[in-house]
Amino acid sequence: MPEGEPHIVIERDRDGGFGSFVLGALVGAGLALLLAPQSGEETQEEIKKQARRFRVHAEERVRAAQEELRDAVESGRQAAREARADLERRLEQSKTAYRAGVDAARTAPSAAGSNAGSSGAPEQGAAST
Numbered sequence: 001m002p003e004g005e006p007h008i009v010i011e012r013d014r015d016g017g018f019g020s021f022v023l024g025a026l027v028g029a030g031l032a033l034l035l036a037p038q039s040g041e042e043t044q045e046e047i048k049k050q051a052r053r054f055r056v057h058a059e060e061r062v063r064a065a066q067e068e069l070r071d072a073v074e075s076g077r078q079a080a081r082e083a084r085a086d087l088e089r090r091l092e093q094s095k096t097a098y099r100a101g102v103d104a105a106r107t108a109p110s111a112a113g114s115n116a117g118s119s120g121a122p123e124q125g126a127a128s129t
Helices: 020-034 040-115
Strands: none
Touching: 020 040
16 A cells, blocks of 8 residues: 555454444445535535434434343343242252251150160060079
8 A cells, every 4th residue: 555545444343233333324424425516515414414314323223222221131130039039949948958857856866765665675684584
């Protein structure tokens, strides 16, 4: 490329999106200015019209993005509420199972001790004839 000539560098961090739209609008507007066979006043009016259209379109896209964001946030909140309810339910089940195990462990030694004397075997120290 000869020195002193302008060049355009386009960088993309991701596919599509609002940045691509703006870049396309700016390039299109620039080409329209260069190729338009209009007077200065006509060109200014055309630029104003295009700017108004662009603003309206940009506002619509911003509104749509805000609505999508609100929906995503609400969806995330709902998922968090459901996960919390599930966790609380599981925690309560674990507590119930723990309490049942503790109660069973407490009653098991006393039940085993009361059954020890009635095993049917002769007691030690009893005389056998």
